[in-house]
Amino acid sequence: MMNAQVQLKNRALAPKGSEEGTKPKQNGAALFIESLKKQNVEIIFGYPGGAVLPIYDALYQNPVKHILARHEQGAIHAAEGYARVSGKPGVVIATSGPGATNLVTGITDAMMDSLPLVVFTGQVATTVVGTDAFQEADIVGITQPITKHNYQVKNINDIPRIVKEAFHIASTGRKGPVLVDIPKDIANTIFESEVDDDAPINLPGYQPTLHPNFLQIQKAIKAIAESKQPLILAGAGILAADASAELTEFAEKQNIPVTNTLLGLGSINGEHELFLGMAGMHGTFTSNMAISNCDLLINIGARFDDRLTGNLSKFAQKAKIIHIDIDPAEIGKNVPTDIPIVADAKEALKALLKHSIEAPDTKLWHEYLSECLAEYPLWYDAKEPDTVYPQQAVELIHRITNGEAIITTDVGQHQMWTAQYYKFKNEHNWVTSGGLGTMGFGFPAAIGAQFAKPEQRVISIVGDAGFQMTSQELALLKEFNLPVKIVILNNSCLGMVRQWQETFYEERYSSSLMPVQPDFVKLAEAYGVKGYRINTIHEAEEILTEALLSDEPVLIDCRVKQLEVVNPMVAPGKGLDEMIGVKKG
Amino acid sequence: MKRVITVTVINQSGVLNRVTGLLMKRQFNIESITVGHTEQPDISKMTFIVHVEDENKIEQLVKQLSKQIDVIKVNDITDKSIVIRELALIKIVAPPNLRMEINSIVEPFRGSIIDMGKNVVTYQIVGNPEKIDAFIELIQPYGIKELTRTGVTAFVRDAQVKPTAQLSILQ
Numbered sequence: 007m008m009n010a011q012v013q014l015k016n017r018a019l020a021p022k023g024s025e026e027g028t029k030p031k032q033n034g035a036a037l038f039i040e041s042l043k044k045q046n047v048e049i050i051f052g053y054p055g056g057a058v059l060p061i062y063d064a065l066y067q068n069p070v071k072h073i074l075a076r077h078e079q080g081a082i083h084a085a086e087g088y089a090r091v092s093g094k095p096g097v098v099i100a101t102s103g104p105g106a107t108n109l110v111t112g113i114t115d116a117m118m119d120s121l122p123l124v125v126f127t128g129q130v131a132t133t134v135v136g137t138d139a140f141q142e143a144d145i146v147g148i149t150q151p152i153t154k155h156n157y158q159v160k161n162i163n164d165i166p167r168i169v170k171e172a173f174h175i176a177s178t179g180r181k182g183p184v185l186v187d188i189p190k191d192i193a194n195t196i197f198e199s200e201v202d203d204d205a206p207i208n209l210p211g212y213q214p215t216l217h218p219n220f221l222q223i224q225k226a227i228k229a230i231a232e233s234k235q236p237l238i239l240a241g242a243g244i245l246a247a248d249a250s251a252e253l254t255e256f257a258e259k260q261n262i263p264v265t266n267t268l269l270g271l272g273s274i275n276g277e278h279e280l281f282l283g284m285a286g287m288h289g290t291f292t293s294n295m296a297i298s299n300c301d302l303l304i305n306i307g308a309r310f311d312d313r314l315t316g317n318l319s320k321f322a323q324k325a326k327i328i329h330i331d332i333d334p335a336e337i338g339k340n341v342p343t344d345i346p347i348v349a350d351a352k353e354a355l356k357a358l359l360k361h362s363i364e365a366p367d368t369k370l371w372h373e374y375l376s377e378c379l380a381e382y383p384l385w386y387d388a389k390e391p392d393t394v395y396p397q398q399a400v401e402l403i404h405r406i407t408n409g410e411a412i413i414t415t416d417v418g419q420h421q422m423w424t425a426q427y428y429k430f431k432n433e434h435n436w437v438t439s440g441g442l443g444t445m446g447f448g449f450p451a452a453i454g455a456q457f458a459k460p461e462q463r464v465i466s467i468v469g470d471a472g473f474q475m476t477s478q479e480l481a482l483l484k485e486f487n488l489p490v491k492i493v494i495l496n497n498s499c500l501g502m503v504r505q506w507q508e509t510f511y512e513e514r515y516s517s518s519l520m521p522v523q524p525d526f527v528k529l530a531e532a533y534g535v536k537g538y539r540i541n542t543i544h545e546a547e548e549i550l551t552e553a554l555l556s557d558e559p560v561l562i563d564c565r566v567k568q569l570e571v572v573n574p575m576v577a578p579g580k581g582l583d584e585m586i587g588v589k590k591g
Numbered sequence: 592m593k594r595v596i597t598v599t600v601i602n603q604s605g606v607l608n609r610v611t612g613l614l615m616k617r618q619f620n621i622e623s624i625t626v627g628h629t630e631q632p633d634i635s636k637m638t639f640i641v642h643v644e645d646e647n648k649i650e651q652l653v654k655q656l657s658k659q660i661d662v663i664k665v666n667d668i669t670d671k672s673i674v675i676r677e678l679a680l681i682k683i684v685a686p687p688n689l690r691m692e693i694n695s696i697v698e699p700f701r702g703s704i705i706d707m708g709k710n711v712v713t714y715q716i717v718g719n720p721e722k723i724d725a726f727i728e729l730i731q732p733y734g735i736k737e738l739t740r741t742g743v744t745a746f747v748r749d750a751q752v753k754p755t756a757q758l759s760i761l762q
Binding site for chain 1: 608
């Protein structure tokens with residue numbers, strides 16, 4: 007109420023130019039906000055400061071929904087979560103200097119996982135740029151290797167063009183973060199002339215290839231028609247191209263089994279009969295054996311990351327490799343490719359679906375894979391009857407939400423268990439930090455995801471250590487009454503670090519145990535969020551069912567078995583067919 | 592192996608930084624780099640000499656460079672018929688009694704004297720890098736006071752001669 011009054015008063019004081027029929031004079035900041043509106047920006051995650059005061063003032067007068075995070079890192083991870091589930095670019099504003107540098111982790115994270123972000127940072131006035139002025143940081147220089155592209159606005163006339171280009175670059179081709187640095191004096195300059203905003207985008211150096219080459223598709227078809235042991239490896243490129251339906255149709259039509267990268271989960275129903283589970287370091291035995299033994303590997307939108315491939319010299323040695331990727335630089339980067347296809351995943355799949363490919367009988371191949379699945383399923387040994395095993399907690403969450411929730415995670419053990427045991431029914435429900443492996447990503451990302459999909463259930467499964475890196479964003483749950491559910495799989499240690507120390511460093515737990523933890527329930531309550539604690543498996547059933555299905559924000563401190571390890575595993579330097587921990591006992 | 596790469600870029604601030612930063616990030620060694628305007632004022636051309644281990648690496652380099660928004664075109668012109676030039680300025684200790692002798696070395700290289708002091712002479716040599724190397728080797732015994740090289744710039748020749756078996760014998 008107070009706020010509305012203040013705003014009204016402010017409007018009354020505003021210049022009256024418009025009433026007299028002349029366009030009121032705009033400053034750079036107002037022009038910037040107008041440019042954002044032209045891009046249909048519906049939400050901004052940000053944090054104000056000195057250098058962006060003109061921009062925040064323009065926002066006050068011409069509002070776009072703005073979410074004030076409690077740390078710039080929280081703002082950018084929220085924007086990433088928003089981008090991942092909505093497919094639209096996440097928009098971030100931060101001030102110069104520390105505001106900008108606090109965004110660096112999120113920008114890198116978005117770069118590694120190809121998430122569309124448009125990040126605006128304030129900058130000190132052009133008159134003092136380069137003089138080590140107060141809160142000056144060379145953010146364009148800093149972010150040059152971690153952005154798809156970046157700009158510094160040097161002339162007010164360029165604002166509409168740069169904003170337009172930034173959104174175009176971020177959201178087309180291989181998506182990624184674009185940063186625009188706006189010096190304060192540019193935002194303050196009064197803009198006199200007319201701009202032609204309808205000028206088409208002219209970027210001669212940027213023309214992503216979307217449609218596959220006809221001859222390459224013919225080669226792929228021939229290879230599929232000759233393959234007795236084909237396998238599809240589906241990555242995040244499927245999700246970025248919205249091609250889940252095409253992928254499933256193609257796999258079913260050709261009866262080809264599918265495995266996923268970590269980021270590709272959800273591109274095919276986790277319970278589909280052709281789905282073998284995730285591949286890679288903590289992938290399923292079946293998926294990794296499928297990669298090791300297939301005679302044709304069809305990689306669609308995955309980048310052959312080292313956590314997926316294991317030792318490259320032992321990767322898919324028997325296979326001919328088709329690699330479909332929108333980024334030509336990914337093809338042949340890590341794995342030599344026989345049939346490269348530069349294209350959008352959806353377009354490539356559509357082209358493949360146009361042909362009826364007569365493939366040989368793959369019955370033996372499917373039998374082999376079914377045997378693997380039956381013989382070596384994912385396993386854990388819940389020896390202690392009362393204790394909650396983290397895998398059990400994820401299985402419960404899966405059961406309670408029917409595989410239909412949006413799930414976000416950080417990096418580490420809880421992330422791997424979630425990837426293994428949460429079978430995603432739908433696409434765009436999986437938000438995790440894959441490439442960069444960022445602790446503290448999951449919770450703010452859940453906030454962004456909830457803003458993007460207010461109707462959907464959003465659950466952030468995080469570790470106790472990672473959650474503490476961005477727990478300040480709890481304030482937003484209360485402020486916006488966001489029904490995000492936080493499930494902390496609390497083992498009072500840095501689980502994955504501890505696991506590696508156990509396995510590879512003879513149990514020397516150097517700085518990986520956290521015996522003193524905050525009372526997470528009280529922490530939640532301090533922020534006005536309901537907190538629960540789970541100590542036993544019995545409580546887990548009860549509390550998870552109640553809490554996950556509620557309409558309120560909830561934090562659940564789920565105490566889990568401390569020394570549990572993620573199995574199975576491909577040890578570093580080993581091939582995918584050299585997994586350890588594949589069977590109970 | 593040594594490769595000659597030309598990169599056509601949009602001429603705006605930061606683009607050189609972007610390109611060299613990328614080479615550093617991907618661990619490529621730049622031996623030399625030259626940059627300058629082209630016939631169009633808003634377009635610049637860079638010429639690199641890089642050392643790479645194998646074909647794959649060079650393919651990655653070309654692809655990564657092409658990915659940059661400000662980069663319009665990348666060419667690996669090493670295997671083409673090309674014109675390649677570098678300029679070197681060399682200051683040599685040349686007391687009057689030795690000058691004739693030194694000049695007789697400079698002459699076949701078509702170098703020119705661009706500055707002369709009491710005891711030192713500055714020569715300018717233009718040619719492909721091997722020619723400059725050869726000149727430096729010959730002139731070294733006389734005492735090089737200072738030396739600077741521009742790095743190479745290169746062009747693809749208009750007529751690409753296809754090497755035939757016969758021609759290669761003649762060469």
